[in-house]
Amino acid sequence: MDNKASDTQVSPVSRPCASTLERVLRDRKFAVTAEIVPPRVPNLSVVGKKFELLREVADAINITDNASASVKICSLAVCAYLVQQGGEPVFQVTARDRNRLALQSDLIGAYALGVRNVFAVTGDYINMGDHPAGKPVYDMDSVHIIQMFDKIRKGYMDSGVELRSTPKTPLVQPNFFLGAAANPFGDPMPFHVLKVAKKRLAGADFVQTQCTFDVPRVRDFMAMVVDKGYHERLHFMIGIMPVKSARPLEFMATEVPGMRVPAETIARMKGAQNPEEEGIQMAVETIQQVREIPGVSGIHLMTVSWEAVVPEVLKRAGLMPEQRGVSEIHSAAKSGNAS
Amino acid sequence: MFFNVKAKPWYIRLVDIGEQFAKVPMFDCSMCGQCVLRSTGLTCPMRCPKQMRNGPCGGSMNGKCEVFPERPCIWNLIWERSAMLGWEEKLENINPPVDWRLWGTPSWWNLLTGRIDGKGHAVEPKKESEPSQTNSGGTTT
Numbered sequence: 001m002d003n004k005a006s007d008t009q010v011s012p013v014s015r016p017c018a019s020t021l022e023r024v025l026r027d028r029k030f031a032v033t034a035e036i037v038p039p040r041v042p043n044l045s046v047v048g049k050k051f052e053l054l055r056e057v058a059d060a061i062n063i064t065d066n067a068s069a070s071v072k073i074c075s076l077a078v079c080a081y082l083v084q085q086g087g088e089p090v091f092q093v094t095a096r097d098r099n100r101l102a103l104q105s106d107l108i109g110a111y112a113l114g115v116r117n118v119f120a121v122t123g124d125y126i127n128m129g130d131h132p133a134g135k136p137v138y139d140m141d142s143v144h145i146i147q148m149f150d151k152i153r154k155g156y157m158d159s160g161v162e163l164r165s166t167p168k169t170p171l172v173q174p175n176f177f178l179g180a181a182a183n184p185f186g187d188p189m190p191f192h193v194l195k196v197a198k199k200r201l202a203g204a205d206f207v208q209t210q211c212t213f214d215v216p217r218v219r220d221f222m223a224m225v226v227d228k229g230y231h232e233r234l235h236f237m238i239g240i241m242p243v244k245s246a247r248p249l250e251f252m253a254t255e256v257p258g259m260r261v262p263a264e265t266i267a268r269m270k271g272a273q274n275p276e277e278e279g280i281q282m283a284v285e286t287i288q289q290v291r292e293i294p295g296v297s298g299i300h301l302m303t304v305s306w307e308a309v310v311p312e313v314l315k316r317a318g319l320m321p322e323q324r325g326v327s328e329i330h331s332a333a334k335s336g337n338a339s
Numbered sequence: 340m341f342f343n344v345k346a347k348p349w350y351i352r353l354v355d356i357g358e359q360f361a362k363v364p365m366f367d368c369s370m371c372g373q374c375v376l377r378s379t380g381l382t383c384p385m386r387c388p389k390q391m392r393n394g395p396c397g398g399s400m401n402g403k404c405e406v407f408p409e410r411p412c413i414w415n416l417i418w419e420r421s422a423m424l425g426w427e428e429k430l431e432n433i434n435p436p437v438d439w440r441l442w443g444t445p446s447w448w449n450l451l452t453g454r455i456d457g458k459g460h461a462v463e464p465k466k467e468s469e470p471s472q473t474n475s476g477g478t479t480t
Binding site for chain 2: 003004005006095096100121122123124125127128136138139140141142143144147181182183185186187188191192194195197198201202210257258260
């Protein structure tokens with residue numbers, strides 16, 4: 001507990017590779033993840049269609065957990081469905097809706113169902129969603145969840161209870177890839193970098209960031225990260241969001257906390273002849289710029305409900321699996337040889 | 340929710356009243372029973388709506404809270420005050436999750452009885468000893 005977050009000596013990762021996403025990142029290939037927001041209607045056919053669009057191009061697909069504090073099909077159910085379909089989900093968990101018992105039981109449940117990537121966040125506050133009167137849980141914060149999940153990887157529950165069925169059976173050490181969030185646009189920036197360092201100390205393996213419209217800010221953030229050497233243990237994936245029109249940009253600039261949208265970006269979208277085309281072009285340009293930033297190992301595409309655009313954006317950005325050199329890893333995963 | 344902690348012996352109540360008198364007006368104290376003020380720039384992190392104990396959430400911008408934009412971000416205040424006091428290094432330690440068994444009890448008493456350590460981090464009570472003060476529900480599994 002006395003370890004300092006900024007210590008440069010952090011023990012190297014000794015566990016075997018847990019997932020396709022981890023394989024891609026460990027092999028120093030440029031990683032691409034996408035995102036599916038589960039529907040509210042209890043029917044997974046929509047998810048199936050979205051998954052078909054993404055399965056060939058993305059290394060893994062994040063499944064959001066009651067995003068924006070609005071009720072959707074639970075993340076775990078959709079993750080299990082993707083595993084059945086032969087996909088690779090990233091199970092997102094928030095501290096808003098679960099106490100430490102639920103967090104742990106959902107994690108080991110997800111593992112039992114074949115989920116191998118987990119992404120832990122504190123979560124939007126409950127008053128932003130459709131049930132503002134509900135009781136938010138926040139038994140733990142994101143750093144605690146990561147610490148607890150890392151302990152589970154070593155075979156122990158948060159309380160110290162061992163993961164084994166009887167005292168004589170061997171300790172079970174579920175091996176999964178553990179992710180955390182970061183926001184380069186939050187203030188004060190050095191504190192957000194320190195928080196990433198705390199998450200690294202807690203045991204995180206990869207980081208996915210808030211979506212980027214302000215590239216210079218990401219550049220500054222990553223410069224601080226690289227300066228401290230945090231990128232050596234953590235894989236940084238920068239969030240990218242293609243938009244169809246200026247409206248969501250204006251909404252994000254004013255209503256969504258923790259996002260920075262420069263006025264010129266909004267003006268550019270407003271003045272566009274073909275906003276959809278402009279949105280794709282803007283996402284591609286952002287990708288090309290963040291790719292050049294030292295310490296960046298991948299991108300995370302958040303499309304809200306415009307999954308159809310992902311292949312097009314990746315094609316134009318030169319990030320199709322064969323261009324990134326990950327086709328072999330994908331096919332190895334399909335034949336059941338992930339590690 | 341935590342009404343069972345209201346049943347306290349008179350001497351703990353005395354400490355409780357003293358601590359509330361000192362901390363509630365000055366720090367907006369929630370009586371979490373595991374005070375970390377000395378490592379958070381004398382600013383209580385439990386004022387954060389998400390009760391984060393390890394730094395700002397992703398919505399902290401321009402020094403404002405994402406949940407209640409009219410309020411300051413507590414972690415931004417902690418950052419500024421720690422810098423003012425020269426306590427930046429203390430922010431590098433991970434504060435453990437809240438031990439909810441201590442909620443509503445006085446930190447001073449808990450420190451005295453060894454239920455929390457000098458940093459305000461909860462110490463697991465010894466199993467064989469008599470359950471000390473307040474509610475000890477949940478110590479056994």
